[in-house]
Structure formats: structure tokens, C-alpha cells
Amino acid sequence: MHSFTSSFKLKIKIASFVLAFFLLDFSIGKFLEQGLFRYYGLRTDSKIAFVGHSHLMLGLDKKAIEDELKIPVSKYTREGVNVAERDLMIDQLSEENPELEIVVYGVDAWMFTGEGLSANSYKLFYPFLDQEAPAAYVKKEAEFLDYWQHKLIKTSRYNEGLISSSFRGYLNNWDNLKFGVVDTLQLKLNVESGNFRQINSSEENRRIFEETLQKLKEMGKRVILVYVPTISYYNHAEPEKFRKELNYFRSLADKDSNIDYLEYLEGWEDQFNYFFDPIHLNPVGQKAFTSSFATDLKKILQDGTS
Amino acid sequence: MLFNSWEFVLFFLAVLILFFNLPQRFRVFLLLVASYYFYMSWRWEFGFLMLGVSFSNFYVGKQVAKGKNKGWWMALTSFISILPLLYYKYANFILESVEDVSAFFGKPTALPSLEVILPVGISFFTFQALSYSIDIYRQKIEPEPSLAKFLTFVAFFPQLVAGPIERSDHILPQFKEKKYFNWDEGIAGLKIFIWGLFKKVVIADRLSLYVDPVFDNPQLWSGPTLLMATIFFSIQIYCDFSGYSDMAIGVARVMGFKLMQNFNLPYWSSSIAEFWKRWHISLSTWFGDYLYIPLGGNRVSVPRWIVNIFIVFLVSGLWHGANWTFIVWGALHAFYYLVEFLGKQGMKALGLISVLGSPIYKSFKIPVVFVLATYAWIFFRANSIGDAWYISQKIFQLEGGLWWGSSSVTSLLSIALILMLAFVQFGQYKGLVGMYYRPSKFPAWLSASAFLMLLIGISLFGVSSNAFIYFQF
Structure with a gap:
């Protein structure tokens, strides 16, 4: 009888421990998810959303744009997202933000290059496994056990980067923290020695991008493609390929009245003190660029043209 | 697997x-x-x-x-x-x-x-x-x-x-x-496993995110960055290897088997000799029993004993890897061991034997031993003798900026985790926190809460599956 009682007590303790784990996991997971929604501007009444990877993330100051335009905007930018992931991000935004009218899509000459961006970028959507579209995407890409671990244990969907973003969401903090200026001497040496990311656009990526633009058009959402400055050393590393990509973006805007294209290269690419590294702006560059972009965006919204 | x-x-x-x-x-x-x-x-x-x-x-x-x-x-x-x-x-x-x-x-x-x-x-x-x-x-x-x-x-x-x-x-x-x-044994085994898993996937694998790029191309980095990577590696190798040993001990214990303790807070050693009684105990005792003693141990002349010490440490280095870097690592430890021995003999000759046992002297020596072990790890981790030599000099030149890693949040978290590890190990060193077959002195509910937090920590901060460093040996 004594043995039965102590064994029963032990089992109750183990069950309590497991329950406490899942309760804590659920609470922390929900808390972090809400913070991320705030940070990325999901589930808001924003009319404009910025979509892109770290290039756009560090290039645009969300608060400054909101102050200038006097409307709420969402900045849903993730490190390392390819065109396929951006398509999914737009689906998420369309589903979660019913007021959305304009998508500002960050573009660059390397966005159709298959290599270099993470093959595991589906992992970026772990925090959104409770939403239908991201869950379906992750299920398709991830291994069985990997998927179910993240589905069942909410805290496993996060890492310190996402936790930091979640807390920044609660603190309304979107500051660019990449202080410092690119080492142009080293960069020049790298480019001369061929040590730089090359432009190798894939037709598959281009097709996905065009399908995203078409989808946005069909949903009645206007598109503004924005080329945030990249440094001249990088832009001129493969001048022909680079020019070809720019011409492609320009042609999209020329062909389709639903698309505007804003390019910030001339007068920007040689402002070396604006760059943290070849493609990312530092806070000084971000401030200057945001100011210029906000003026142009305001003009587009008022005039309906670029 | x-x-x-x-x-x-x-x-x-x-x-x-x-x-x-x-x-x-x-x-x-x-x-x-x-x-x-x-x-x-x-x-x-x-x-x-x-x-x-x-x-x-x-x-x-x-x-x-x-x-x-x-x-x-x-x-x-x-x-x-x-x-x-x-x-x-x-x-x-x-x-x-x-x-x-x-x-x-x-x-x-x-x-x-x-x-x-x-x-x-x-x-x-x-x-x-x-x-x-x-x-x-x-x-x-x-x-x-x-x-x-x-x-x-x-x-x-x-x-x-x-x-x-x-x-x-x-x-x-x-x-x-x-x-x-036995539920009690099963739970005790799981606790050891969880602590080992935490050390591996939360601490060691996170530190490797900083250490690997720096040690792979040391010439690209400043002195402070190389110094930080060296300290990080010292903690990484400990957490990686002792983490695996803990998991092994934990898994075996759940099934009712008792494996030997392989680590006993090595960075809390107050001498190099003590370090080797606390680090990779199963290997140290193996070399002691099957190499050092057959060579004559310390029951030989002093020159022969010095040779014996060098043989054991050089073979130990070679056991870890087929590279001159491992041999130099072993030789460095042999050198430390002998200098420490001679220093101890010198202090005894000078009538300073009471100093050796004083708590102040001991607490002074703990960081010294850590620094010496950490310095030797440079040779263990570097890809070549040239790289190791470069790093071992450059870390003393504190010029140039400190690289905060590809994510400064990750590096700051790494530092916080190292401090947490030191705090827990201080508790273990003082016999307050449970360790292997020794129970905790804290109430059960507090211990359970701590393991709950460890599990959440593994879930939140665990870095995806990296192989264990010691598998290569």
C-alpha cells in the first residue's frame, strides 16, 4: 500500500511537471508570437506594407515613414528570405491585414540568384505554425520530426534573434542597430580578387517573383518596387549583369501601371559613410534614405504616379 | 544518430x-x-x-x-x-x-x-x-x-x-x-541528460557560431576577437564533451547502469595536476594505468620521470588527433605540469608549504589554471601550427575592434550563458547543486523548477544538431 501510494504520488508529480512544461511553453510561445506580430506589423490595419529581406529591413525606418505619411505601415522583412518566402509573406500579410492596399517590395540585383540565401529559409516561418499558409509551407519543406517538434512545442519555434524581435515589437523599437561603416579598402580588395556575391539569376526565381506581382494585381493591391542603395564597388563588380537586372525592374514598371519602381543608386551608391556593409545601410544611411523615400512615396500616393 | x-x-x-x-x-x-x-x-x-x-x-x-x-x-x-x-x-x-x-x-x-x-x-x-x-x-x-x-x-x-x-x-x-x-533512478538519469543536453545545444553549439569563423581564418581577425574566440572555445570544448558524457551517463542510468564520472568541474582546478584529475577522467586514468605506470610512473629517476610525463601527454595529444597541433597541445600541458611540480618543490624548499594550502592562494590559482588551459586550447582548435602560433601571439595585441559575431544578440547571450554556467558550477563546487550521483541540497520543487527552466531554455535557445567535437577522436 505504501509503495502504491508513493508510486502514485510520483506519477502525479511527473504529470504535473509535464503539464507545467506545456503550460509554460504555451504562455511563452503566445507572448513571443504577439510581440512578433507587433514587430512585423501583422494583424494590424496598415495600408502599406514593406516586404523584403535584411536589405530593406535596415534601409527603411518604419516610424519615420509613419510620421511622414500619417498612416500605419507594416514592415515585414526577414533576414535571408528568397522570392518564394516573400511570396508567402505577402500571403500572410493579405490574410492578416485586410486594410492593406500597397505593397512596397524591396528589390536588388541579387534577388534572383539561387545560391547564397539559405536553403532552410522555411525555418523562418516556424513562429507562424499556427497559421494555415505558413504551416502548410513548412510541412512541405521540413522533415517529419522537425515539423512536429515545432508544431507541438511552441518555444522551439524561436531563437534569440526572434525573441529580440518580439521584445522590440512590444517596445515599439525598429531602430537600425548596425552601427559602423563599411571597410571600402577591404571591399575593393575583395571585389578585385573575385570574393563577392555574384549575380546568377535563375528563371525559376524570376517566374515566382512575376507570379507574386500578378497575384497582388489580382488582389487589387498596388506594388512599389524599391531599390534600396547598394555600394558602388559591388554594383560595378559585374556591370553588365547589374545593368540587366535594373533594366528588368524598370521594364516591369513600364509594362504595368500597377507597378511603380523607385531606384536609389545614382547619388547614393558612392556615399560610403551610409553603408554598414556592401548592401546594408547603417543608421546614418537609413535616415537619409528614408527621408528621400518618404517624400517620393508621399508623391506617389498623392499623384498616383512616380 | x-x-x-x-x-x-x-x-x-x-x-x-x-x-x-x-x-x-x-x-x-x-x-x-x-x-x-x-x-x-x-x-x-x-x-x-x-x-x-x-x-x-x-x-x-x-x-x-x-x-x-x-x-x-x-x-x-x-x-x-x-x-x-x-x-x-x-x-x-x-x-x-x-x-x-x-x-x-x-x-x-x-x-x-x-x-x-x-x-x-x-x-x-x-x-x-x-x-x-x-x-x-x-x-x-x-x-x-x-x-x-x-x-x-x-x-x-x-x-x-x-x-x-x-x-x-x-x-x-x-x-x-x-x-x-526505478522511477527515482530514471528521473535522476533524465536530469543528468537534460543538463548535458543544455550544455551541448545551448552553450557549446552557440559558442561555435563565433569560434568557427574566427579559428578558420585567424588572419582576418583582430587581437580582441581572437582572444574572445579562444575563451569561447575553452568553454565550448568543455560543454560539448562534458555535455556528451553527461548524456551518456544519464541515458545509462535510466536503464539502471552506472557509468563512471568523466568530468568533475575541471575549470575549478587549482593546479594542472588537479585539472587532469578532473578533465576526461576516464582517459586520464586509462593513460595512468596502461601507459604511465608501465613506464615506471614516478618510481624512477627524475630525468626518466620527466620523460614519462612527456610521453604520456604527447600520446594523449596524439590520441586526440593526427595533427601536430594536438602534439603541441600535449607538450604544453606536460610543460605546465612539470613547471608546476618544480614550483611546488621550490616553495616547499623555501618553507612556504603553508601558502600552498591557503584558500587565498588556491582561489588565485583557479583563474591561473583556467588561463593556462585556455591558452593550450588554441593549439587544440587551430587548423595548423602556423595558425595556432599566429593566434597565440595575436591575442596579446589588444589592438583593433572586437567583432560581436554575425549577431551581437547571440554573442551577448553566449556571455550570459557562460556566467550562468559559472554560477551553477560554483554551486556544484560548493556541494549545493546536485551533480551526477550526488543529490542537490535544494528542495525538490526548486530543483524541478530549475529543470523546467532548463527544458524551456533548450527549446528556446537550442542550436540545431551539430555533431559532437569528440566524435572525431
Whole structure:
């Protein structure tokens, strides 16, 4: 009888421990998810959303744009997202933000290059496994056990980067923290020695991008493609390929009245003190660029043209 | 199959359920099959290699026990056991060294390099099998009559690929005992496993995100960055290896087996000699029993003793890897050991023996030993002697900025985790926090809360599956 009682007590303790784990996991997971929604501007009444990877993330100051335009905007930018992931991000935004009218899509000459961006970028959507579209995407890409671990244990969907973003969401903090200026001497040496990311656009990526633009058009959402400055050393590393990509973006805007294209290269690419590294702006560059972009965006919204 | 994978969790659950539900006579066969399955999940071919080494030691062990020509039999089994290790681990190193030596003497020779893949854990199972034959040779143990039990002893999956290197007189009797599932032991084992997992996936793997790019191209980085990477590696290697040992001990304990403690807070040592009593204990004692003592130990002349010390540390370095960096690492520790010994003798001669035991002197020496061990790790981690030499000088030049990693949040978290580890280990050092087979002095609810937080910490901050550093040895 004594043995039965102590064994029963032990089992109750183990069950309590497991329950406490899942309760804590659920609470922390929900808390972090809400913070991320705030940070990325999901589930808001924003009319404009910025979509892109770290290039756009560090290039645009969300608060400054909101102050200038006097409307709420969402900045849903993730490190390392390819065109396929951006398509999914737009689906998420369309589903979660019913007021959305304009998508500002960050573009660059390397966005159709298959290599270099993470093959595991589906992992970026772990925090959104409770939403239908991201869950379906992750299920398709991830291994069985990997998927179910993240589905069942909410805290496993996060890492310190996402936790930091979640807390920044609660603190309304979107500051660019990449202080410092690119080492142009080293960069020049790298480019001369061929040590730089090359432009190798894939037709598959281009097709996905065009399908995203078409989808946005069909949903009645206007598109503004924005080329945030990249440094001249990088832009001129493969001048022909680079020019070809720019011409492609320009042609999209020329062909389709639903698309505007804003390019910030001339007068920007040689402002070396604006760059943290070849493609990312530092806070000084971000401030200057945001100011210029906000003026142009305001003009587009008022005039309906670029 | 890594301990920090869901595949292992499922595998272990299946083994555990079967183990406690099978009649005693079948259990060892279950462990044998499970252990070979575990090992062969890396590369199935190497299972036969382990089987060959095991057979050799089992049958030759019987011959050695008979006493006739036992020296020859011992030499034969040592040769058969060490041959695969020499081929897979050291052949290319030997060939490259011959090339270097011939080039040094002005007669460059190009030798072919062998395309070999190092079998996981070969150094561990070779040493474990060999210790059995040596113990029979020394008449310390009787030969094991059951082939199945002996094969299981060599292949026992919790400690197969990265130790602890067990002795037959400790493990074989445990295979003969009937095990009953015990919740208390099971929970104690899980706690050890969780702590090991935390050290591995939260601390070690996170630190490697900083350490790897810096050590892979040291010339690109400033002195402060190299210094930070060196300190990080010191913690990384500890958390990686002791994390694996903890998980091995924990897994075995859930099944009712007690493995030896492999780490005992080595960075809290107040001397290099003490460090080696606390770091990779199963290997240190192996070298002590099977190399240092046969060489004469300290019962020889002082010059011979110094040679013995150097031999043991150099072989220990070579055991870790076929590269001159490991040999220099071993030599550096031998040098530390001898300088420390001479310093101690000098202090005794000066009548300062009371100082040696004073708590202030001891607390001064703990950070000194950590710094010395950390400095030596540079040679252990660097890709070449040239890189190691460069780093070992550059860390003293505190010029240039400190790189905060590809994510400063990750690096700051790494520092916070190191401080947390130090805090927990201080509690263990003082005997307050539980450790291996010693219970915690805190109330059960507090201990349970701490493990709850560790689990959440693993879930939140665990870095995805990286192989363990010590698998390569």
C-alpha cells in the first residue's frame, strides 16, 4: 500500500511537471508570437506594407515613414528570405491585414540568384505554425520530426534573434542597430580578387517573383518596387549583369501601371559613410534614405504616379 | 544518430520499453543489437571493424588467461586492435610527416594520400577493448565467458562513440545484474541528460557560431576577437564533451547502469595536476594505468620521470588527433605540469608549504589554471601550427575592434550563458547543486523548477544538431 501510494504520488508529480512544461511553453510561445506580430506589423490595419529581406529591413525606418505619411505601415522583412518566402509573406500579410492596399517590395540585383540565401529559409516561418499558409509551407519543406517538434512545442519555434524581435515589437523599437561603416579598402580588395556575391539569376526565381506581382494585381493591391542603395564597388563588380537586372525592374514598371519602381543608386551608391556593409545601410544611411523615400512615396500616393 | 536528435529519443524509448519487458537472459542481446544499430547508423561498414576488434580481444583474452605465451598473445591482440586505429586515423599524418621530414633534409618526396573516413569513436572502443585484454594479462580480471556480454561491453551505445572509456570490471558485472525500472533512478538519469543536453545545444553549439569563423581564418581577425574566440572555445570544448558524457551517463542510468564520472568541474582546478584529475577522467586514468605506470610512473629517476610525463601527454595529444597541433597541445600541458611540480618543490624548499594550502592562494590559482588551459586550447582548435602560433601571439595585441559575431544578440547571450554556467558550477563546487550521483541540497520543487527552466531554455535557445567535437577522436 505504501509503495502504491508513493508510486502514485510520483506519477502525479511527473504529470504535473509535464503539464507545467506545456503550460509554460504555451504562455511563452503566445507572448513571443504577439510581440512578433507587433514587430512585423501583422494583424494590424496598415495600408502599406514593406516586404523584403535584411536589405530593406535596415534601409527603411518604419516610424519615420509613419510620421511622414500619417498612416500605419507594416514592415515585414526577414533576414535571408528568397522570392518564394516573400511570396508567402505577402500571403500572410493579405490574410492578416485586410486594410492593406500597397505593397512596397524591396528589390536588388541579387534577388534572383539561387545560391547564397539559405536553403532552410522555411525555418523562418516556424513562429507562424499556427497559421494555415505558413504551416502548410513548412510541412512541405521540413522533415517529419522537425515539423512536429515545432508544431507541438511552441518555444522551439524561436531563437534569440526572434525573441529580440518580439521584445522590440512590444517596445515599439525598429531602430537600425548596425552601427559602423563599411571597410571600402577591404571591399575593393575583395571585389578585385573575385570574393563577392555574384549575380546568377535563375528563371525559376524570376517566374515566382512575376507570379507574386500578378497575384497582388489580382488582389487589387498596388506594388512599389524599391531599390534600396547598394555600394558602388559591388554594383560595378559585374556591370553588365547589374545593368540587366535594373533594366528588368524598370521594364516591369513600364509594362504595368500597377507597378511603380523607385531606384536609389545614382547619388547614393558612392556615399560610403551610409553603408554598414556592401548592401546594408547603417543608421546614418537609413535616415537619409528614408527621408528621400518618404517624400517620393508621399508623391506617389498623392499623384498616383512616380 | 546523435543524442540531441529526435531519432535518438525514439530509438532510446523503444530500447527502454523492450529492455524492461524482456526476460533477463535476452536483455544483453537487446543491448547488443541496439548498440550495433546505433553505431551502424553512421556507417554500417564500421560495425564490422568494431566487431573484429572485439572478437580479437575476446578470444585472445582467453589465450592470455591460459598463461602460455601470454606475452605473445597480448602483443598480437594489441597489434590487431591498434592497426585499424593507425590506418584510419594516423596513416595520412604519418605520410605527411615523412614528406615534411624528407623536404626538411632537402629530399622532397611526394607520397600518395589515402582516401579514408575516420570511423566514429574508434579511439574510444579500441581503448576500451584493449583495457580488457591488458587487465587479463595483468591478472586483474578473469576472462568474460559470454561473448554476447563482452561484445555489449565494447559496443554499449550510451558511451560507445565518445566515452566515458569504461573498464570491464566496472561494466561487465552490471550486465549480469537484473535491472528493475526505478522511477527515482530514471528521473535522476533524465536530469543528468537534460543538463548535458543544455550544455551541448545551448552553450557549446552557440559558442561555435563565433569560434568557427574566427579559428578558420585567424588572419582576418583582430587581437580582441581572437582572444574572445579562444575563451569561447575553452568553454565550448568543455560543454560539448562534458555535455556528451553527461548524456551518456544519464541515458545509462535510466536503464539502471552506472557509468563512471568523466568530468568533475575541471575549470575549478587549482593546479594542472588537479585539472587532469578532473578533465576526461576516464582517459586520464586509462593513460595512468596502461601507459604511465608501465613506464615506471614516478618510481624512477627524475630525468626518466620527466620523460614519462612527456610521453604520456604527447600520446594523449596524439590520441586526440593526427595533427601536430594536438602534439603541441600535449607538450604544453606536460610543460605546465612539470613547471608546476618544480614550483611546488621550490616553495616547499623555501618553507612556504603553508601558502600552498591557503584558500587565498588556491582561489588565485583557479583563474591561473583556467588561463593556462585556455591558452593550450588554441593549439587544440587551430587548423595548423602556423595558425595556432599566429593566434597565440595575436591575442596579446589588444589592438583593433572586437567583432560581436554575425549577431551581437547571440554573442551577448553566449556571455550570459557562460556566467550562468559559472554560477551553477560554483554551486556544484560548493556541494549545493546536485551533480551526477550526488543529490542537490535544494528542495525538490526548486530543483524541478530549475529543470523546467532548463527544458524551456533548450527549446528556446537550442542550436540545431551539430555533431559532437569528440566524435572525431
